[in-house]
Amino acid sequence: MGDSDGPIHEPATKSSAAGHRDPYEVLQVPRDATDQQIKTAYRKMALKLHPDKNANNPEAAELFKEVAYSYGILSDPEKRRQYDVAGFEGVNLDGLDMELDLSNLGTVNTMFAALFSKLGVPIKTSISANVLEDALNGTVTIRPLPLGRSVSDKVEKQAAHFFSVTISDSQAETGIVIRVTSAAQSKFKLIYFEQEENGSLGLALQEDSVKTGKVTSAGMYFLHFQVYRLDPTINALAMAKDPDAAFFKRLDGLQPCEMSQLKAGTHIFAVYGDNFFKSASYTIEAICAESFKEAAEMLKEVEAQMLAKRNELREFEAEYREVNRNVLARYAAVTSKYSQEKQAVDDLVKQREKIHESFSSSSLSKKASNSSSPRASSADGEEESSSVKDESQPETKDKASKKKWFNFKV
Numbered sequence: 001m002g003d004s005d006g007p008i009h010e011p012a013t014k015s016s017a018a019g020h021r022d023p024y025e026v027l028q029v030p031r032d033a034t035d036q037q038i039k040t041a042y043r044k045m046a047l048k049l050h051p052d053k054n055a056n057n058p059e060a061a062e063l064f065k066e067v068a069y070s071y072g073i074l075s076d077p078e079k080r081r082q083y084d085v086a087g088f089e090g091v092n093l094d095g096l097d098m099e100l101d102l103s104n105l106g107t108v109n110t111m112f113a114a115l116f117s118k119l120g121v122p123i124k125t126s127i128s129a130n131v132l133e134d135a136l137n138g139t140v141t142i143r144p145l146p147l148g149r150s151v152s153d154k155v156e157k158q159a160a161h162f163f164s165v166t167i168s169d170s171q172a173e174t175g176i177v178i179r180v181t182s183a184a185q186s187k188f189k190l191i192y193f194e195q196e197e198n199g200s201l202g203l204a205l206q207e208d209s210v211k212t213g214k215v216t217s218a219g220m221y222f223l224h225f226q227v228y229r230l231d232p233t234i235n236a237l238a239m240a241k242d243p244d245a246a247f248f249k250r251l252d253g254l255q256p257c258e259m260s261q262l263k264a265g266t267h268i269f270a271v272y273g274d275n276f277f278k279s280a281s282y283t284i285e286a287i288c289a290e291s292f293k294e295a296a297e298m299l300k301e302v303e304a305q306m307l308a309k310r311n312e313l314r315e316f317e318a319e320y321r322e323v324n325r326n327v328l329a330r331y332a333a334v335t336s337k338y339s340q341e342k343q344a345v346d347d348l349v350k351q352r353e354k355i356h357e358s359f360s361s362s363s364l365s366k367k368a369s370n371s372s373s374p375r376a377s378s379a380d381g382e383e384e385s386s387s388v389k390d391e392s393q394p395e396t397k398d399k400a401s402k403k404k405w406f407n408f409k410v
Contacts, residue, residue: 020088023070031084035075036258042071043203050129078252127189127206127272128158135162135193135201135270142268147171150285155273157280160191162270165286169264175223175289175296176262180271182209182216186280189272190218192259201268205258208274220269222262223289223296228254228303244324248317251310 024031027041045067054060073079073091082090134140145151145163155161167176180190188209193201207218207229221227231253273280289296 020069021066023073023083026066026070027074029074033074035256038071038074039258042067042075046071046126047129047132047203075255077255127160127191127203131158131160131270131272132203135160135203138199138201140201140270145269145284145286147176147286147288150283152281152283153271154279154281155188155271157273157275157278160270160272162193162268163284163286164266164268166266167262167264167288171288171290172262172264175221177219177221177223177287177289177292178269178284179219179287180209180217180282180284182280182282183214184281185211185214185216186282187216187274188218188280188282189274190220190284191270191272192220193268193270195266195268206272220257220259221299222260223299224261225300226260226303227257227299228307229257231255244317244320248313248320251306251313254306254310 024033027038027045029037029041033041046064049060049064049067054064073083079091140160140162142162142164143151145165147165147167151163153161165176165178178190178192180188182188186209190207190209191203192205194204196202205220207220208231209216209218210230210232230251269284269286271280271282271284
């Protein structure tokens with residue numbers, strides 16, 4: 001922890017065509033490294049290079065980004081497979097999983113991050129280096145959390161509350177569940193720390209809260225079978241751009257949890273305030289699975305079904321998009337024909353209605369009236385013209401007599 005004063009040197013590696021170093025070399029893990037080895041290497045390097053601890057070392061900030069970028073590839077099974085096959089050129093980098101450290105963001109940037117999160121674009125955040133350092137130094141306050149008893153509290157942003165859970169051999173064999181919920185829908189992390197021999201606490205697992213119904217929640221399930229987390233940040237940007245991807249790639253966020261069981265003894269958990277602006281309200285509870293055997297079996301079955309469904313959707317997506325491309329090729333012509341045919345049908349219906357209306361006695365009377373009205377109008381016009389002519393004659397005589405009277409010579 002004390003090597004942040006001097007420059008940080010990493011082993012030189014060959015740059016790729018995409019401008020990034022080999023993720024395996026960046027994280028210093030072999031190509032056949034397990035998920036746990038990759039996560040452990042990332043956590044150690046991220047803490048070592050964290051900007052909080054290297055404020056006067058700009059090189060550390062760049063290396064920190066590179067470590068996060070590399071972990072974003074190797075932590076995603078699909079992206080890792082793509083990279084192993086074809087390098088960076090074969091990796092779909094849309095929505096690459098990156099962690100955002102809120103403790104180093106200014107107010108404006110924090111507001112933008114909160115806005116994106118509110119609009120439905122999940123933002124993955126990292127744990128403050130100060131919290132991790134306090135845990136490593138063993139300077140945190142730890143409260144006991146008895147099995148079957150819940151504790152409600154409020155934790156400040158970028159701070160953590162630590163709890164110890166002690167379990168017996170029989171309880172460890174049955175299984176343990178740790179769950180945190182927030183009725184206020186606060187954003188938080190549930191963290192599991194491994195205890196070192198020197199008393200320090202090292203980050204081992206973390207689960208981000210997600211909205212489930214009217215609450216936000218996070219849980220760790222140590223039930224002796226593989227469980228999965230559904231990470232909403234995986235492919236989040238790609239899903240935002242493509243409505244179809246929001247369906248097909250929804251289960252891509254299924255990530256295997258690194259631990260499936262706990263040993264008897266005392267274990268340390270923490271609730272971390274991951275809210276953007278305010279403290280996080282929460283309720284934490286540790287449960288022995290002895291009374292929940294049926295629920296555990298149902299969870300095991302559903303997890304297996306979701307994993308199978310994810311594979312089915314990958315195959316179905318290729319089929320769907322192929323058909324969709326063929327449909328789009330004809331869409332414009334079909335749409336135009338649809339409009340024309342709709343207009344033709346409307347016109348025929350209106351014409352039919354007018355014909356139906358013509359079948360009535362009133363329409364016959366009206367027709368007869370219309371056919372006779374021109375003659376009557378003509379006769380009336382002749383009579384009126386004659387009358388006008390007759391009336392105009394006396395007026396002409398009067399005018400003539402008047403004219404003669406004025407011309408009479410005395």
